[in-house]
Amino acid sequence: MNIVVPDLGEVGEVTVVRWLKREGEEVEAGEAVAEVEADKAVFVVESPSAGVIHRIAVPEGQLARPGAVLGHVRDG
Numbered sequence: 001m002n003i004v005v006p007d008l009g010e011v012g013e014v015t016v017v018r019w020l021k022r023e024g025e026e027v028e029a030g031e032a033v034a035e036v037e038a039d040k041a042v043f044v045v046e047s048p049s050a051g052v053i054h055r056i057a058v059p060e061g062q063l064a065r066p067g068a069v070l071g072h073v074r075d076g
Contacts, residue, residue, distance in 0.1 A: 001049045003033060003071040005064050011038040013065045021053050027073060034070060051075045 005014055014036040021033045027047040034045040054074035058064045 001051070001073045002069045003045060003047060003073060005036060005066045005068045005070060006043070006045065007066050008038055008043060011066060013063050014038040014043070016058050016060050016062055016064060016070065017042060018060055019056060019071075021047075023053050023056055025053050027051065027053060036064070045070060047073055049073055049075075 017035045017037045019034050021027055027033055027050065029047060029050045031047050032044045033047045033053065036043050036045055051073040054072040056071045058068065058070045064070060
């Protein structure tokens with residue numbers, strides 16, 4: 001399942017500030033996995049499902065648009 005940048009209204013793009021989980025780590029549905037910043041505000045991105053962080057597609061410091069895939073969670 002994809003971890004995506006949430007719709008943040010008028011925001012055109014965000015910066016991935018920090019991944020709270022690393023590849024190979026287990027996560028629960030709704031658990032915070034990353035922090036993104038837009039217009040000086042930091043938002044938490046949650047895991048869409050329980051499982052294991054399979055791949056981080058957008059590393060820290062990189063830009064992404066709302067709806068972009070940040071990473072993937074695989075059933076654990």
